[in-house]
Amino acid sequence: MTPPLAGLPLGAAFVAFALVSACAVGLVARFAPRWPSPGQRLPSTALRAAVVFAPAVLGAVGCAALALPNPFVGCHCAEHGLHHPHLCALHLAFALPLVTPSAYLVGAWLALVAPGILRLLRDTFASVRWTRAVRRLPTVAFEGVPVRFADCGAPTAFTIGTLSPLVVIDRMLWRSLSDEERRAVVEHERAHVERRDGLTLLALRLCVALFPSPAGKRLIDAWRAAAEQSCDRYAAGKLGDPAAVAAALVAVEKIRAQGARGPALPAQAMGALAGRDLSRRVLALLGAEQPLPSAEPLLANDVLATAIVAASALLLTFVWPGDGFHHAIETLIGHLIH
Template sequence: MTSPLVTLPLGAAFVALALVSACAVGLIARFAARWPLPPAQRLPSTALRAAVVFAPAVLGALGCAALAFPSPFLGCHCAEHGLHHPHLCALHLAFALPLVAPSAYLLGSWLAFTAPGVLRLARDTIASARWTRAARRLPVVALDGVAVRLADCGARSAFTIGALSPIVVVDRVLWRSLSDEARRAVVHHERAHVERRDGLTLLALRLCIALFPSPAGQRLIEAWRAAAEQCCDRYAAGKLGDPAAVAAALVAVEKIRAQGSRGAALPAHAMGALAGGDLSRRVLALLGADQPRQGAEPVLANDVLATAIVAAGTLLLTFVWPGDEFHHAIETLIGHLIH
C-alpha cells in the first residue's frame, strides 16, 4: 500500500511554483512602479489588480495540476516516458518516493517562514470579526434603502466591515457634519463595497501575500484598494447622477477627518470611503468626462469570484495543452537536480 507521504512532492511542487511566481510578480510590480499613472487617469480594473496578487497561487495550482494529471485523456504518461527521472503522477505515486525527503524539508521551511504572517492575519481577522459583531448592535439609520450603523469610532470615518456579511458603519460626528447629498454619496460608495464583497477580497489577498510573500506584496494590495475605491466612487456617481457631488463629498469627509479625528485605528479589514493621499486622483477621475450618468453605474462583481472563474477555465486548458510537454519538462529538470 502506498504511503500518503508520497503526495508531499506534489505539495512541494505547488509551493515552489507559487513562490517563484510571487518573486517574479513582485519584481515586475517594482519595475512598473517607476512609471506612475497621470494624476487624472483611471486605475486598471480591480479584477486585474486582484488577479496579479492571486497569480502565484493560481500558477502554482495550474502547474501542480499539469504535473499530477499529464494528458489525462491520452493514456499513461509514465509508460511512455520510462523511469529515467522521478515521476509526479497521481496514478503512480510510488514513483515519487525519492522526492519525499527534500519535499518535506521544503514544505517545513515554507511553513516556518510564513507562520508569523499567517498568525498575524488570523489575529486581525478575529479582531475584525469581533468588531463586526459589536457593530451589528449599533443604532441603524436607513438612507436610500441602505442600512447604516452609527458609531463613536474616534476616527471621523465611514467604512464597510465584514467578509461574508458586510455592514456599513459611519462615525456619528461625521454623519451629523455632512450634508444630505454628501451622506447619500458616502452611503452609496459604501454600498458598492458591500455589493462587491471587498472585505472578502481583501482577506483573500492578504492570505495570498502571507502564504507566498512577494517583494511588492503590500504595494500590490494598496494598488487594489485604490482601484476598488475608484470603482465605488463611480458607482456612487451613477446613483447620484452627479460625479461632482461625489467628489465634493470626498473633500468634505477629508476635511472633517483632518479637523476632528482622534487618531483611532480602523479594523484591519475595513474598506473606507476616506481618500487620504489619493484624494487628488479620485477627485480628478470623478470629474473626468467619461463618468456614468444616473442609472448607468458600473456592474459590481466580486474579484475573488472573477479570478476563480478565469482560473477554472485555464485549468481545463492546462489538461489539454501543454499538459504532457510541460509535465515532462519539469520532471526532467527535477531529475537533473537530484542526481
C-alpha cells in the same frame, strides 16, 4: 499500498511554482509605475486582484499540468520509463525518492510564511470583534442601505465584515454632512457591500501571506485604490453627478482634518476616506474623458472573477501543453537529485 506521504512531492511542486511566480510578479511590480497620471482611471479591480492571485493560480495550473498530463491519452509513466522520478497523481509511489527533499521544502515554506499567517489571524480576529460589536448597534435604513451609527472617536465611515458586511458611520461626521454628501458616502459604502470587498481583501492578504513577494503590500494597496475609485464611480452613477461625489470626498476630508484622531480601524475595514489619495480620486471623477456611469452600474466580486479565470486555466491544462511540460520538469528534477 501507497505510503501516506507519497503525495507530498506534488504539494512541494505547487509551493515551488507559486513561490517562483510570486517572486516574478513582485519584481515586475517593483519596477512598474506606481500610479497613472492624475485624473487617469486606474486599471480594473479584477485585474489588480488577478495580479495578486497570480502566484496561487500559476502554482495550481503548473501542479495540475505536472500531476495529470494528458489524462485522456494513457499512462505516460509507462512510456517514459523509470530513469527519473515521476510526479503523477495516478502513481504516487513513483515519487517516493522525492519525499525527503519535498518535506524540507514544505517545512522551510511553512517557517517562512508563519509570521505573516499569524499577523493575518490576529487582524482577522480583531475584525471579528469589531464586527460583533457593530452588529449590536441599532440599524437605520438610508436610501435602502442599513447603516449603523457609532461614536468612533473620529469622523470616519467604513464597511466591515467578510461574508455579511456592515456599513458604519461616525455620528459626528454624519451630522456635519449635507443630505447630498450623506447620499454620496452611503452609496460609496453600498458599493463595498455589493462587491464584497471585505472578502476580496481577506483573500488577497491570505495569498500574499502564503506566497510572499517583494511587492505584496504595494499590490494590495493598488487594489484598494482601484476599489475605492470603482466605488466612487458607482456612487456617481447612483447620484447622477460625479461632481457631487467629488464634493463629498472633499467635505469628508475637511471634517476629518479638523476632528480628533481616533483609534485605528481594523485592517479588514474598507473606508470611504481618501486621505493622501484625495486629489487623484477627485480628478478621476471630474476628468472630462470619463463618461458618466450608468444609473445602475454593474458590480462583481473580484475573487469570483479570478476563480472563473483560474478554473478555465485549469481545464486548459488537461488538453495543453500535454506531457511535454510534465516530462521536462521530471527530467530536470532527475538531473538535480542524481
